[in-house]
Amino acid sequence: MRNLLFSFILFLPITFCFSQAKKETGPFTFIDTGGKPINAHGGGILYHNNTYYWYGEIKRGKTFKVPGSNWENYRVNAGGVSCYSSKNLREWKFAGVVLPANKTDQNSDLHISKVIERPKVIYNKKTKQFVMWMHIDSDDYAYARSGVAVSNSPTGPFKYLGSEKPNGNMARDMTIFVDDDGKAYHFYSSEDNATMHIALLTDDYLKHTTTDKRILIGLSREAPAVFKYQKKYYLITSGCTGWSPNEANYAVANDILGEWKAYGNPCLGKDADKTYYAQSTFVLPVQGKINQFIFMADQWSKLDLEKSKYLWYPLSVNTEGLPEIKPYK
Numbered sequence: 001m002r003n004l005l006f007s008f009i010l011f012l013p014i015t016f017c018f019s020q021a022k023k024e025t026g027p028f029t030f031i032d033t034g035g036k037p038i039n040a041h042g043g044g045i046l047y048h049n050n051t052y053y054w055y056g057e058i059k060r061g062k063t064f065k066v067p068g069s070n071w072e073n074y075r076v077n078a079g080g081v082s083c084y085s086s087k088n089l090r091e092w093k094f095a096g097v098v099l100p101a102n103k104t105d106q107n108s109d110l111h112i113s114k115v116i117e118r119p120k121v122i123y124n125k126k127t128k129q130f131v132m133w134m135h136i137d138s139d140d141y142a143y144a145r146s147g148v149a150v151s152n153s154p155t156g157p158f159k160y161l162g163s164e165k166p167n168g169n170m171a172r173d174m175t176i177f178v179d180d181d182g183k184a185y186h187f188y189s190s191e192d193n194a195t196m197h198i199a200l201l202t203d204d205y206l207k208h209t210t211t212d213k214r215i216l217i218g219l220s221r222e223a224p225a226v227f228k229y230q231k232k233y234y235l236i237t238s239g240c241t242g243w244s245p246n247e248a249n250y251a252v253a254n255d256i257l258g259e260w261k262a263y264g265n266p267c268l269g270k271d272a273d274k275t276y277y278a279q280s281t282f283v284l285p286v287q288g289k290i291n292q293f294i295f296m297a298d299q300w301s302k303l304d305l306e307k308s309k310y311l312w313y314p315l316s317v318n319t320e321g322l323p324e325i326k327p328y329k
Contacts, residue, residue, distance in 0.1 A: 027299040027309035032092045040082050041298050044120040044282040053154045054084045055119050059305040066139045072242035074302045077112040081119045083155055098156030099149055109136045109147055109163050120176040124205050130154050131205040133176050136163045144170035166199045166208040173222035187224040193240050194220050215260040227283040229317050238279045243302035245274040250323055266323040278311040291316050295325045
């Protein structure tokens with residue numbers, strides 16, 4: 001796919017659409033207000049005080065395959081976590097590296113030799129702190145832990161507090177979801193990625209409680225993205241095929257810690273069977289709109305990860321309660 005320069009999402013009174021240099025459907029290389037490509041992969045968005053904050057992995061430098069790997073273990077040196085801010089989802093200003101990688105201490109979770117993936121930031125109304133959770137790992141993905149950092153500001157700096165295995169479990173691909181009652185839940189791939197877990201976080205969002213639900217048991221799903229609509233919870237995931245694309249699936253539950261029922265592919269149209277050659281990372285509710293969401297995904301360039309692009313497509317739930325992701329026409 002070609003790199004595209006475009007002005008981002010324009011919200012209209014009834015719907016929203018892309019305004020682009022050319023009429024293409026993505027993926028895209030997003031450009032910030034400084035004219036540089038946005039570097040925020042595997043990320044998510046926090047909406048706070050009328051501003052959107054986009055956090056993601058910094059992937060910069062030479063891509064290499066970890067020696068001895070028997071799978072597509074391509075990576076770059078860990079770059080830390082970036083942040084971009086926007087008032088309109090169209091113009092993104094670089095807010096800085098809010099959690100930098102460590103270049104000197106090889107024992108640090110944040111050392112450049114480690115894995116820092118899928119950062120998600122949520123706001124705790126009680127403590128008035130911004131809490132970042134992320135997947136922390138060794139270069140061979142054997143560490144399998146979840147790291148947490150905090151800040152008094154959405155644009156950091158974030159203070160890293162450490163990592164843990166939630167209730168002793170492996171934890172890799174992840175997301176964080178805050179429910180309407182303020183309770184926060186950590187969705188993470190576990191058991192060698194065979195099973196998804198949902199762990200309730202403590203009231204300060206800094207630790208895991210012992211409430212930990214196993215879902216999608218034995219289905220080998222990763223890249224979780226969660227949203228809620230009409231009191232139902234929806235989870236979109238990918239299969240486990242390394243950096244190569246595969247078919248997305250979704251699951252639905254009436255209770256976030258209840259029974260989750262797995263279904264098929266929510267994607268429609270051309271290349272739906274490969275999730276448009278991308279992988280889910282986040283579902284963003286459109287502020288002020290009912291049943292309008294943005295499905296956020298990464299199109300990985302496994303041999304040159306810095307050139308990986310982003311795919312944002314509209315998502316809605318149809319009258320039968322089924323989520324539908326549709327490419328722009």
